[in-house]
Amino acid sequence: AAGRPQRVRELLRGAEQPLLARLLGWLSARQDIRLLGPAEATQRAATVALVPLRKEPAELVPALARHGIMAAAGHFYAVRLLEAMGVDPARGVLRLSFVHYTSMDEIDKLIAALEQVLA
Numbered sequence: 001a002a003g004r005p006q007r008v009r010e011l012l013r014g015a016e017q018p019l020l021a022r023l024l025g026w027l028s029a030r031q032d033i034r035l036l037g038p039a040e041a042t043q044r045a046a047t048v049a050l051v052p053l054r055k056e057p058a059e060l061v062p063a064l065a066r067h068g069i070m071a072a073a074g075h076f077y078a079v080r081l082l083e084a085m086g087v088d089p090a091r092g093v094l095r096l097s098f099v100h101y102t103s104m105d106e107i108d109k110l111i112a113a114l115e116q117v118l119a
């Protein structure tokens with residue numbers, strides 16, 4: 001059974017990859033958002049940090065909540081990392097997290113909500 005935890009991790013990652021790829025594909029077409037980290041789904045975890053260029057991260061959280069989307073804003077204790085990436089930690093980032101139980105319909109709902117709140 002030594003390989004079982006590894007297999008479970010692979011299954012979970014396999015479920016997250018297409019969801020992450022859909023979101024990252026949409027983000028890559030946007031000019032009003034800076035994605036922190038790799039734009040390739042296979043190179044990252046299913047937690048995405050964004051820097052909106054025309055809106056404040058903190059104002060997007062309640063706006064997304066009105067669309068039924070949970071998100072968070074802040075520096076998430078990564079002050080020095082954000083500074084090194086040229087992001088003001090006081091402004092922070094918008095963080096979106098999802099895992100194996102998130103559906104593609106929910107990713108589409110997230111993208112539709114982001115379209116509206118970023119407009």
